[in-house]
Amino acid sequence: QQQQQQQQQQQQQKLVFGSFPSDIQILQKPEGLLNGNLFEKSNLDLSKPANSSPYAFQHQSERGKQQQHHVGNYRETLRPPPGFSGKPRGGGGSRDFGARRNHLEHNVDKLRAEYSQLSNDTEMGLRGQFDHPGPPAGSGTDIKESLIELHRFGGGQVDEVGERIIESLLIEEESEDKNDKKHHRHEKESRLDNRGQRLLSQRVRMLKRQMECRSDIHRLNAPLLAIYESLNPPKEEKTKQQQLLASLQKLVWKEWPQAKLFLYGSCANGFGVSRSDIDICLALNEDINNKSEILLKLADILQSDNLQNVQALTRARVPIVKLMDPVTGISCDICINNVLAVVNTKLLRDYAQIDARLRQLAFIVKHWAKSRGVNETYRGTLSSYAYVLMCIHFLQQRRPAILPCLQGMEKTYNVTVDNIECAYFDQIEKLHNFGSSNKETVAQLVWGFFNYWAYGHDYANSVISVRTGSIISKQEKDWTRRIGNDRHLICIEDPFETSHDLGRVVDKFSIRVLREEFERAADIMQFDPNPCVKLFEPYVHS
Ligand code: GTP
Ligand code: MG
Numbered sequence: 001q002q003q004q005q006q007q008q009q010q011q012q013q014k015l016v017f018g019s020f021p022s023d024i025q026i027l028q029k030p031e032g033l034l035n036g037n038l039f040e041k042s043n044l045d046l047s048k049p050a051n052s053s054p055y056a057f058q059h060q061s062e063r064g065k066q067q068q069h070h071v072g073n074y075r076e077t078l079r080p081p082p083g084f085s086g087k088p089r090g091g092g093g094s095r096d097f098g099a100r101r102n103h104l105e106h107n108v109d110k111l112r113a114e115y116s117q118l119s120n121d122t123e124m125g126l127r128g129q130f131d132h133p134g135p136p137a138g139s140g141t142d143i144k145e146s147l148i149e150l151h152r153f154g155g156g157q158v159d160e161v162g163e164r165i166i167e168s169l170l171i172e173e174e175s176e177d178k179n180d181k182k183h184h185r186h187e188k189e190s191r192l193d194n195r196g197q198r199l200l201s202q203r204v205r206m207l208k209r210q211m212e213c214r215s216d217i218h219r220l221n222a223p224l225l226a227i228y229e230s231l232n233p234p235k236e237e238k239t240k241q242q243q244l245l246a247s248l249q250k251l252v253w254k255e256w257p258q259a260k261l262f263l264y265g266s267c268a269n270g271f272g273v274s275r276s277d278i279d280i281c282l283a284l285n286e287d288i289n290n291k292s293e294i295l296l297k298l299a300d301i302l303q304s305d306n307l308q309n310v311q312a313l314t315r316a317r318v319p320i321v322k323l324m325d326p327v328t329g330i331s332c333d334i335c336i337n338n339v340l341a342v343v344n345t346k347l348l349r350d351y352a353q354i355d356a357r358l359r360q361l362a363f364i365v366k367h368w369a370k371s372r373g374v375n376e377t378y379r380g381t382l383s384s385y386a387y388v389l390m391c392i393h394f395l396q397q398r399r400p401a402i403l404p405c406l407q408g409m410e411k412t413y414n415v416t417v418d419n420i421e422c423a424y425f426d427q428i429e430k431l432h433n434f435g436s437s438n439k440e441t442v443a444q445l446v447w448g449f450f451n452y453w454a455y456g457h458d459y460a461n462s463v464i465s466v467r468t469g470s471i472i473s474k475q476e477k478d479w480t481r482r483i484g485n486d487r488h489l490i491c492i493e494d495p496f497e498t499s500h501d502l503g504r505v506v507d508k509f510s511i512r513v514l515r516e517e518f519e520r521a522a523d524i525m526q527f528d529p530n531p532c533v534k535l536f537e538p539y540v541h542s
Helices: 002-013 093-116 141-152 160-177 181-191 202-209 217-231 235-255 291-304 339-354 356-371 384-397 442-456 510-527
Strands: 043-045 260-264 278-283 308-313 320-324 331-336 413-417 420-424 462-465 470-473 491-493
Touching: 202 442, 217 356, 217 442, 235 260, 235 278, 235 291, 235 331, 260 339, 278 339, 291 308, 291 320, 291 331, 339 356, 339 384, 339 413, 339 420, 356 384, 356 442, 384 442, 384 462, 384 470, 384 491, 442 510
Parallel strands: 043 413, 278 331, 462 491
Antiparallel strands: 260 278, 308 320, 320 331, 413 420, 462 470
């Protein structure tokens, strides 16, 4: 037993934040990385037969685990499941996980087995990196004045063309909704929102699209960066997260000695603001026939160890157990064998390390979305994950580009998760100067981001795709109509699960709310004398 304890202790020291590990070949990372690279260069092919090691990490490197130390007063929240919207896809409940998931679970076990063989993790020095690029763009006073006029007199209504475009997207939705009780409930919630009545006309959007950035935009840099800094979690928070992860790991081992916990989501992808809840994936080394049963068992174990607010949400799209740890004050969600989320966490993390402006922009956008109540998937607005993808895509589209398209480059990282190939260039240390010829500042980018989503994006035809680093057409994806619960009123392609539209949760009411908020934000960034206050003014649902 002593030996087993020792073994557990050793493994415990190897807890890795949010990552699939791999081993050997230490690649030097420059100082000043935002966070350590959680995922190591590995080949994880879950579709291979068992004897060829389906989770075959061809371990080449062990760039080390993240050992940031953070503390903080964590808020206690009981929210719907993380980012996965809490809305069932294709029927909902644990049935969602069908054969593909079973296969995945089977393979996760093998990953676990591989994992247990891993040796020494390498500690990395992890630091935030900040960027203060050059001067702002020019003036454009004339357009500005005419737009102020337009906005005052008549710009605030949907004109005929705009209305027709929106309506054409919604016809199918109308008829399907009639038989959909769950959706009705959701609609009601959206209707309580007074927003969404005053979308701009197509004509005004076209005009505003050509608008130049305000001439005093540089004034907004310092306050926006100050907001970003204040949202950045202090190092001590990481310590607490690690502490909780270690104690949960011990508990879990009592019931499942082979199990492994991975952090994923914002606590591991570099986009976590201070006092975020944490997302944990429990990788089990056994065949799972009934995920609900396991979640309930896990909930029991956690409850009996005095963890608080323990709740098993077995019918969510991604079933989870929620809990709050009274010792650290951290709230967390635990899901089972959700490998794709762990892999896309690595992708986001890798993008975060390329250019500091991504984190700056994404923190501001997430903060705005939370303040304005449009980061609530259960009300039909977007997940944090979706907002980060929107930011990445936006920076891929700048000219010169600020971010590359990692999936369009040589594949240095390659895992196959249940027939989905997740492959991309992950030698991020080679890309640190990628965006340096673009001198745009965070203020210009925030302005540009809202401008794009308010006036520039073609909601009727376009899908944003981080995978291709471009816009693709709805036609091409066959996302021109509602299928089941997937609506495609704003389309954000998941980089790996390409049939998955992160905008699926947005319905005919919330699309208006969302677009009105983008327009409000763009307007504030362009005209308001004090945008940094007004932009984040909390919206209180009536
Ligand atoms: P905050 O908790 O709001 O700070 O953000 P977060 O980064 O944790 O994002 P969120 O709660 O939206 O999602 C947590 C993680 O789940 C994301 O980082 C993704 O890895 C994963 N995830 C979220 N939504 C989806 C989804 O629809 N599909 C997939 N495949 N993964 C998702
Ligand atoms: Mg989260």
